[in-house]
Amino acid sequence: MYNFNSGPAALPKEVLQQAADDILHFQNGLSILEMPHRSAAIKAVISESEDLVRSLLNLGDDYEVCWMQGGGRAQFAMIPMNFLKPEQAAGFINSGHWAEEAMNYAAYYGKTLEIASSKTDEYHCIPQWTNIPEDLAYVHLTTNNTIYGTQFFDFPDTKVPLVADMSSDIFSRQLDFKHFDLIYAVAQKNIGPAGATLVIAKTDFLNRQANSLPGIFSYKTLFNAHSAYNTPPVFAIYCSLLNLRWLCNVGMDTIERQNREKAALLYQVIDGSKIFKGTAQKAHRSLMNVCFRGNNPETEEAFLNFARQQGISGIKGHRSVGGFRVALYNAINIEEVSHLVKVMQHFEANYQ
């Protein structure tokens, strides 16, 4: 099967194989699923995973790393819960559904300000921001818009702390992470299985925590407990560690180059097609999620069926926008993308 799902998504075969072996036998006759979370072995898993995140992203000592639960939506709520003071507002760049959800969640806790929005463009581009007020508690943005296939390539230059949802493009490209005060990413796209959420924050920003909260919702408590305040999702973290080791072996330079090649190949075929049309504006189109439409609903239906027969799964667009969406996360290799484009070209040549 060629798995182009947008999340949960494809993982490298060797990661799946190792995880399968470790389900049966991890250490001293125990399965990884049976290991106590406070055992030395699991502490070592957590600490190695945090170290690999640091080195892969080239993070300075002023950053801390923590695994949490609750997915993207828990972060949408916890960020304002922790960092939005009553006298301040949080700013949002509304580049799509998830960005808007983050803003809607924040409104439960305090004031929000929409700095820019591409809603009227049906989110086919990244909105342009001007004049970010300096008194905001933070500015939130979503670096890759999984549903619409758009991605940020520039970031606001502001003194206000930047908070980024990098769920669908973390570890896909090299960035200067110094721009960001808090970064979060659900595991189920480019990291590992669902159940773990990676959160990275500057110590200085964590110290700004405004409100006293129950431990499970407090960043300070969760970070101070090194991902084990309560029982963490050990297996999801372990699979993420296997994937991070795989990423280290491949190297971030190579990963980024491969991601650019995969996206270029697919966009080239879409741009040259008479029956498929890309939906995102060219300057903002994503290297991770490629969105396109067929020229009519019949073509779309026929292509989905044809692709399925050729072993391709997961290319149906998000239910809110329709069409097609192809995730090109790290585990997808160029041969798989070549297969997809050949299937697209074959379909266009023979069935139209």
Ligand code: PMP
């Ligand atoms: N942010 C982004 C960019 C997403 O693509 C998604 C969807 N997986 C979410 C947040 C929401 O994540 P969750 O389903 O874990 O709440």
